[in-house]
Each structure stands twice: as C-alpha cells, then as structure tokens.
Amino acid sequence: MSIEDWKSQIKRGTLEFCILLMIKQKPSYGYEIISTLEKYPIIAAKENTIYPLLRRLLKEEYISSSWQESIEGLPPRKYYSITNKGQEYLSMMFVEWNHLLNVVNELKGE
Amino acid sequence: MLSMNSKGNKIMEKILDEYLTKFEKYLKPIAVSERMDIVKEMKSEIQELQNNGISAEQIIERLGNPKELAKSYLGDLLSKESGFSWNRFLTICAFYSLVGFSGMVVIPCLAMIAPIFIVFGIVAPILGAVKMIDYAFNLHLSYVANIQIVLGGITELNPIVEFIATLVIGIFFYYVGHSAWKMLVSYCKKVSKTKNKLSI
Numbered sequence: 437m438s439i440e441d442w443k444s445q446i447k448r449g450t451l452e453f454c455i456l457l458m459i460k461q462k463p464s465y466g467y468e469i470i471s472t473l474e475k476y477p478i479i480a481a482k483e484n485t486i487y488p489l490l491r492r493l494l495k496e497e498y499i500s501s502s503w504q505e506s507i508e509g510l511p512p513r514k515y516y517s518i519t520n521k522g523q524e525y526l527s528m529m530f531v532e533w534n535h536l537l538n539v540v541n542e543l544k545g546e
Numbered sequence: 547m548l549s550m551n552s553k554g555n556k557i558m559e560k561i562l563d564e565y566l567t568k569f570e571k572y573l574k575p576i577a578v579s580e581r582m583d584i585v586k587e588m589k590s591e592i593q594e595l596q597n598n599g600i601s602a603e604q605i606i607e608r609l610g611n612p613k614e615l616a617k618s619y620l621g622d623l624l625s626k627e628s629g630f631s632w633n634r635f636l637t638i639c640a641f642y643s644l645v646g647f648s649g650m651v652v653i654p655c656l657a658m659i660a661p662i663f664i665v666f667g668i669v670a671p672i673l674g675a676v677k678m679i680d681y682a683f684n685l686h687l688s689y690v691a692n693i694q695i696v697l698g699g700i701t702e703l704n705p706i707v708e709f710i711a712t713l714v715i716g717i718f719f720y721y722v723g724h725s726a727w728k729m730l731v732s733y734c735k736k737v738s739k740t741k742n743k744l745s746i
Contacts, residue, residue: 465590466587482609482610483609483615484615484618487584488621511590513590514583
C-alpha cells in the first residue's frame with residue numbers, strides 16, 4: 437500500500453469529523469467549506485465528495501440547512517449549521533479521536 | 547472588445563447551463579423537490595467559482611462529467627436500497643407463495659404416506675407369517691381365516707404364497723413410506739435453507 441492510499445483512507449475516515457467541526461464554529465455553505473478544506477491537502481476534497489456528504493449529514497439530522505437568497509450580486513447560498521444531534525455526535529467522535537491519539541502515543545512508547 | 551467579451555460570456559453561460567441540465571437529468575431517481583435543491587446548490591457553487599475568476603472550462607473540468615457528479619449523489623440512495631428493494635420484496639413474495647402452495651400439498655401428503663406405509667409394510671408380512679404358521683401346524687386359530695389377500699376374484703391362495711406376497715408387498719410399502727419420510731425431511735431442510743439464504 438502506498439502512502440497516497442493511506443492518506444486517502446485517512447481523508448475518508450476524518451472528512452465527516454472535520455466538516456462537523458467547521459460547521460460547529462460557524463454556519464457555512466458548500467463553496468466556503470470546500471475552499472477551507474483546500475487549504476489543508478490532507479483533507480482537501482472536491483464538490484463530488486463534499487456535497488453528497490453534506491446531504492447525508494442533513495438526512496441523518498446532524499446538520500440543518502437554510503437558503504440565504506442572493507444579496508449584492510452574491511449568488512444564493514445554502515448555509516449549514518449543526519443541530520443538537522450533530523453536537524452529540526461530534527462530542528462522541530471527539531472522545532474516539534482523543535482515544536485514538538492516546539493509543540498512538542502509547543504505541544510510540546512516549 | 548466589450549461586445550466580444552459579452553459574447554464570450556454568453557457562450558460560457560450556455561456551456562454551464564447545458565452542464566446543469568445534464569446534471570439534473572442524471573439526478574432523476576431523486577424526488578423533484580430535492581433534485582431542484584441539489585441543482586440550485588450546484589448552480590450557486592458554479593457562480594461562486596465564476597466570481598472568483600475561474601473560467602467555465604475550468605469549472606466543468608473541476609466538477610467532472612455531469613453523469614459522474616450525479617452518481618456521487620445517487621451512491622447513497624443505491625446503497626440504501628439494499629435495505630428494501632422492490633426485487634427483494636418480490637423474491638420474498640414468490641418464495642412464500644411457492645412454499646405456501648407446495649407446503650399445503652407436499653407436507654400433509656408425505657406426512658401421511660410415511661407412517662401409514664411403514665406400518666403397513668411391517669404389519670402385512672407379520673400377518674402373512676401368522677397365517678402360514680397356522681396353516682403349517684394346522685392350528686385353526688379363530689380370526690386367522692379373516693387374513694387373506696383379496697386380489698380381484700382370487701381370494702383363496704396358498705398361505706405360503708400369500709406369505710411371500712405379503713413379504714414382497716410389505717418391503718415395497720416400507721420402502722415407499724421410508725422414502726416419503728426422507729423426502730419430507732429434505733423438503734423441510736431445503737425450505738429453511740432457502741429461507742436463510744434470502745435472510746428473511
């Protein structure tokens with residue numbers, strides 16, 4: 437397995453977590469989310485990944501959405517914000533994430 | 547120069563509109579209201595990219611084939627269908643109809659044939675033997691006269707021949723009863739196996 441395969445597996449496994457973290461900070465829309473992710477190659481993903489993922493999170497009711505109609509020449513934007521259910525899910529993910537970091541540290545022998 | 551530019555813009559708009567039309571077409575399995583929302587969001591994404599100076603060609607290259615883009619939305623829908631699909635539903639209906647109808651005939655018939663034929667197969671030679679012993683030793687036991695093979699018009703056979711006949715018939719009936727029992731067991735096993743395979 438090449439390092440690229442491993443990186444894409446990490447991305448697949450953490451993208452949901454990262455998106456929820458971002459939306460928790462402040463409500464955001466697809467383009468903004470994609471642009472932010474692009475700053476970090478390890479989790480950068482394109483439209484064909486992010487939009488379906490957002491839709492799935494919406495269906496699971498971890499996030500909610502509302503359209504903000506076009507103002508001052510800006511296109512209409514669909515804003516996503518985190519729900520209570522999403523907050524709970526995120527905190528559970530956080531526990532597991534910290535757990536994983538601890539395991540890695542322990543295995544490193546530090 | 548300005549008119550050239552606006553003409554160029556128009557062509558760009560047309561390319562993007564065509565892209566969105568195709569995208570919408572491939573989203574068909576999704577309900578109309580949701581599909582419209584998806585297309586609206588993708589249109590918004592395209593406008594954002596345009597506002598940031600990305601050309602129509604670059605946008606289309608970035609989003610990829612409209613069919614593939616639509617598929618990435620459908621992926622979720624398709625995997626969900628494994629939980630309940632029309633095909634699976636029909637398979638289950640067909641299975642139970644078949645089992646129901648065949649069970650109504652097969653199970654009672656075999657369940658009746660098996661024990662009756664086995665018992666007859668055992669009893670017939672015993673009775674034949676009793677009659678033969680009665681005949682050989684001249685015991686003249688009461689009721690034994692009632693034991694006889696009635697075959698068409700021939701009622702009086704030599705008891706030894708009768709015994710051999712009952713033995714042959716008995717073995718035959720026992721064999722039929724035994725196979726009926728085996729068929730019943732394998733029928734039930736097969737049904738439960740198929741049922742497990744369908745994971746109903």
